Amino acid sequence: xxxxxxxxxxxxxxxxxxxxxxxxxxxxxxxxxxxxxxxxxxxxxxxxxxxxxxxxxxxxxxxxxxxxxxxxxxxxxxxxxxxxxxxxxxxxxxxxxxxxxxxxxxxxxxxxxxxxxxxxxxxxxxxxxxxxxxxxxxxxxxxxxxxxxxxxxxxxxxxxxxxxxxxxxxxxxxxxxxxxxxxxxxxxxxxxxxxxxxxxxxxxxxxxxxxxxxxxxxxxxxxxxxxxxxxxxxxxxxxxxxxxxxxxxxxxxxxxxxxxxxxx
Amino acid sequence: xxxxxxxxxxxxxxxxxxxxxxxxxxxxxxxxxxxxxxxxxxxxxxxxxxxxxxxxxxxxxxxxxxxxxxxxxxxxxxxxxxxxxxxxxxxxxxxxxxxxxxxxxxxxxxxxxxxxxxxxxxxxxxxxxxxxxxxxxxxxxxxxxxxxxxxxxxxxxxxxxxxxxxxxxxxxxxxxxxxxxxxxxxxxxxxxxxxxxxxxxxxxxxxxxxxxxxxxxxxxxxxxxxxxxxxxxxxxxxxxxxxxxxxxxxxxxxxxxxxxxxxxxxxxxxxxxxxxxxxxxxxxxxxxxxxxxxxxxxxxxxxxxxxxxxxxxxxxxxxxxxxxx
Amino acid sequence: xxxxxxxxxxxxxxxxxxxxxxxxxxxxxxxxxxxxxxxxxxxxxxxxxxxxxxxxxxxxxxxxxxxxxxxxxxxxxxxxxxxxxxxxxxxxxxxxxxxxxxxxxxxxxxxxxxxxxxxxxxxxxxxxxxxxxxxxxxxxxxxxxxxxxxxxxxxxxxxxxxxxxxxxxxxxxxxxxxxxxxxxxxxxxxxxxxxxxxxxxxxxxxxxxxxxxxxxxxxxxxxxxxxxxxxxxxxxxxxxxxxxxxxxxxxxxxxxxxxxxxxxxxxxxxxxxxxxxxxxxxxxxxxxxxxxxxxxxxxxxxxxxxxx
Numbered sequence: 001x002x003x004x005x006x007x008x009x010x011x012x013x014x015x016x017x018x019x020x021x022x023x024x025x026x027x028x029x030x031x032x033x034x035x036x037x038x039x040x041x042x043x044x045x046x047x048x049x050x051x052x053x054x055x056x057x058x059x060x061x062x063x064x065x066x067x068x069x070x071x072x073x074x075x076x077x078x079x080x081x082x083x084x085x086x087x088x089x090x091x092x093x094x095x096x097x098x099x100x101x102x103x104x105x106x107x108x109x110x111x112x113x114x115x116x117x118x119x120x121x122x123x124x125x126x127x128x129x130x131x132x133x134x135x136x137x138x139x140x141x142x143x144x145x146x147x148x149x150x151x152x153x154x155x156x157x158x159x160x161x162x163x164x165x166x167x168x169x170x171x172x173x174x175x176x177x178x179x180x181x182x183x184x185x186x187x188x189x190x191x192x193x194x195x196x197x198x199x200x201x202x203x204x205x206x207x208x209x210x211x212x213x214x215x216x217x218x219x220x221x222x223x224x225x226x227x228x229x230x231x232x233x234x235x236x237x238x239x240x241x242x243x244x245x246x247x248x249x250x251x252x253x254x255x256x257x258x259x260x261x262x263x264x
Numbered sequence: 265x266x267x268x269x270x271x272x273x274x275x276x277x278x279x280x281x282x283x284x285x286x287x288x289x290x291x292x293x294x295x296x297x298x299x300x301x302x303x304x305x306x307x308x309x310x311x312x313x314x315x316x317x318x319x320x321x322x323x324x325x326x327x328x329x330x331x332x333x334x335x336x337x338x339x340x341x342x343x344x345x346x347x348x349x350x351x352x353x354x355x356x357x358x359x360x361x362x363x364x365x366x367x368x369x370x371x372x373x374x375x376x377x378x379x380x381x382x383x384x385x386x387x388x389x390x391x392x393x394x395x396x397x398x399x400x401x402x403x404x405x406x407x408x409x410x411x412x413x414x415x416x417x418x419x420x421x422x423x424x425x426x427x428x429x430x431x432x433x434x435x436x437x438x439x440x441x442x443x444x445x446x447x448x449x450x451x452x453x454x455x456x457x458x459x460x461x462x463x464x465x466x467x468x469x470x471x472x473x474x475x476x477x478x479x480x481x482x483x484x485x486x487x488x489x490x491x492x493x494x495x496x497x498x499x500x501x502x503x504x505x506x507x508x509x510x511x512x513x514x515x516x517x518x519x520x521x522x523x524x525x526x527x528x529x530x531x532x533x534x535x536x537x538x539x540x541x542x543x544x545x546x547x548x549x550x551x552x553x554x555x556x557x558x559x560x561x562x563x564x565x566x567x568x569x570x571x572x573x574x575x576x577x578x579x580x581x582x583x584x585x586x587x588x589x
Numbered sequence: 590x591x592x593x594x595x596x597x598x599x600x601x602x603x604x605x606x607x608x609x610x611x612x613x614x615x616x617x618x619x620x621x622x623x624x625x626x627x628x629x630x631x632x633x634x635x636x637x638x639x640x641x642x643x644x645x646x647x648x649x650x651x652x653x654x655x656x657x658x659x660x661x662x663x664x665x666x667x668x669x670x671x672x673x674x675x676x677x678x679x680x681x682x683x684x685x686x687x688x689x690x691x692x693x694x695x696x697x698x699x700x701x702x703x704x705x706x707x708x709x710x711x712x713x714x715x716x717x718x719x720x721x722x723x724x725x726x727x728x729x730x731x732x733x734x735x736x737x738x739x740x741x742x743x744x745x746x747x748x749x750x751x752x753x754x755x756x757x758x759x760x761x762x763x764x765x766x767x768x769x770x771x772x773x774x775x776x777x778x779x780x781x782x783x784x785x786x787x788x789x790x791x792x793x794x795x796x797x798x799x800x801x802x803x804x805x806x807x808x809x810x811x812x813x814x815x816x817x818x819x820x821x822x823x824x825x826x827x828x829x830x831x832x833x834x835x836x837x838x839x840x841x842x843x844x845x846x847x848x849x850x851x852x853x854x855x856x857x858x859x860x861x862x863x864x865x866x867x868x869x870x871x872x873x874x875x876x877x878x879x880x881x882x883x884x885x886x887x888x889x890x891x892x893x894x895x896x897x
Binding site: 288289309312313316317318367431433436440447448566 | 819
């Protein structure tokens with residue numbers, strides 16, 4: 001549903017393209033993950049999707065419409081984005097914060113409708129933050145805050161959700177819960193696109209993995225295809241070993257320690 | 265906490281305005297005030313004092329406070345910074361330069377000085393926005409703040425030069441103007457500011473939800489469908505316009521636009537539309553009260569309005585520091 | 590304190606000088622042509638607002654030290670129901686209640702006293718108060734007395750509005766005559782170059798726009814800054830040294846300080862011990878005693894002279 005066609009992006013003053021002809025698609029009903037080393041262009045991808053950076057070439061489309069042709073509001077009604085970091089300037093109640101996710105559906109002077117309220121309640125429940133409704137955003141822990149943000153994106157009621165590093169502040173239990181949720185959302189019919197560092201989680205939950213390196217797609221396919229030792233070592237420039245534990249049912253990546261010669 | 269105490273706020277405002285009509289360099293009894301307002305009563309002097317002097321003054325003070333409160337809350341929301349205030353984007357510096365140049369040039373008609381101040385403010389704001397855009401970050405908070413600071417520094421330098429070269433009369437007149445006052449309030453000023461507040465206020469209230477979304481940050485705002493850059497510009501221009509109009513009629517009245525939105529936000533659960541309205545009510549009450557203090561504490565001498573509001577700023581900041589801790 | 594009064598009140602902008610000159614010409618036209626009676630041209634105050642026909646104001650609020658003093662001198666002292674806190678002379682004036690400041694007075698307090706005439710100091714920042722008072726139906730006359738001609742005009746204007754024209758004319762006449770006597774006596778003496786010190790930081794002098802400059806001229810001196818049109822222009826120390834004043838005039842406290850100040854030690858007048866203190870009571874403001882002030886200055890500049 002979200003498709004990148006030969007997308008090229010170059011930041012002003014840079015010597016190389018941040019994205020050099022990236023093409024892939026994220027389909028509805030699937031959890032697609034974009035992985036790659038720092039600087040490979042993952043965040044630029046998300047910005048290009050939002051229309052925040054000018055494209056030097058190519059096209060990003062949501063459904064059949066090019067992102068640049070869509071009015072902002074329409075885009076917001078189709079794609080919800082959870083960015084890497086967010087810091088509201090003034091603390092507000094979680095309920096009000098999540099309710100802001102309904103903004104693309106509301107008129108300038110409208111009061112929240114029944115649909116709005118239902119969507120917010122559902123989002124709070126899905127993200128498992130119903131108990132935090134009356135808390136203020138500045139009193140939440142890192143993990144709670146992350147989940148509340150996902151709740152807002154859910155409240156937006158879009159067909160597609162894009163998340164940039166959603167598990168940054170989460171402990172093991174919450175990481176797993178987050179990906180379980182994303183997987184459930186994907187299989188319920190949404191298009192879920194996740195940018196993540198967490199190769200092992202991605203390997204477990206993603207239906208499709210896109211590996212970026214230096215602004216280009218190096219591998220694209222099911223986790224088994226992409227999570228290959230030689231490919232990953234080449235891209236990440238670090239020795240590692242890929243194993244398969246039957247209990248896990250997916251490839252597991254373990255980085256190795258390099259042998260250092262001590263400094264003279 | 266969910267709903268702002270509208271009734272209480274309105275009552276406070278009305279009470280303060282009523283007190284302002286009664287008290288002053290001379291005290292007018294409540295009965296006499298009522299008589300004067302409805303046009304009865306035999307006390308001509310009381311009628312003149314209440315209707316021609318105090319009433320426009322009190323109404324103007326209320327409008328100035330409301331305008332500054334709204335302007336401050338909008339700027340704080342747009343810049344996502346609780347230290348932003350209405351004069352930030354060059355309004356005070358530009359207005360002061362305009363007024364000082366007019367006074368130094370021999371202009372003494374207050375309406376012409378007001379016009380010069382307004383023009384100066386507009387030019388300065390345009391300068392700041394242009395400067396910020398040229399530096400590549402028109403919607404970047406820090407770039408805007410720096411441009412505002414630069415403009416302010418330039419304006420201060422210009423004012424110092426003009427005042428040093430001028431006669432003591434110029435210096436004194438300019439200084440008084442800069443300290444803010446509603447003492448010379450006339451109905452014309454009131455109408456002007458009322459129209460301005462009405463028009464700009466309506467435009468701001470219409471788009472208040474943008475502020476809610478902008479407060480989440482640029483990325484979040486964009487992803488929710490708000491053009492952060494355009495929205496930001498609209499708010500800067502409207503808020504500065506409002507501030508410039510208050511400066512034209514009342515000089516520089518500091519701290520109101522800075523303090524009031526904090527109180528308003530805490531009463532409105534940080535929601536933009538109620539915050540704006542509460543800021544208007546609370547700002548109005550504050551300036552009316554400050555004006556009352558300014559003209560009664562050392563009667564018949566008058567303290568500059570800006571000085572009283574600045575003095576109020578000190579305990580405010582102490583309170584905020586404690587709350588933040 | 591007198592220096593402070595200078596600082597606050599004796600400023601004349603070119604515009605005011607022209608207005609004053611115009612008014613003087615008008616007045617001169619009135620007083621010199623007594624052969625063919627001409628309709629009295631409208632009197633105008635220093636805001637350019639015309640003053641109505643002769644009245645006899647009975648409840649006067651005077652917010653200007655000079656006008657307060659003049660009113661008392663004309664015998665209208667009991668009619669003064671309010672003054673500014675700067676109005677300290679004559680001594681009788683001190684019993685009159687203070688009604689406000691001379692600059693930006695409280696209109697409310699003024700109105701509450703129910704005056705029929707308010708005298709304001711004609712500076713830019715009093716315009717708003719003047720407008721408000723006029724709109725409320727109170728007669729307002731704004732005056733600024735920087736030069737001797739202004740003083741004469743002010744006295745006559747005050748005579749006009751109090752119905753004491755005869756007393757006013759007599760007062761002006763007497764002042765003019767006593768000044769003329771001194772002027773005549775000192776006409777041919779050698780004129781030292783005089784610098785009148787007003788303020789130190791920034792350095793301010795008495796310029797041609799001030800009555801004090803005229804008094805010095807009458808008293809047989811030459812004000813080094815007479816060509817500057819302002820009453821108290823700001824001057825640079827270098828420029829002052831270059832003009833080589835032979836005499837420095839200042840109030841007693843200032844004079845004492847200047848004599849011992851290191852910065853002033855190289856100035857010729859200080860070296861030669863010619864830093865002279867004038868009597869601030871007498872000289873620091875224009876009053877009916879202008880003639881005496883001129884005499885005092887003449888004796889200061891030319892000790893031992895015999896004056897009529």
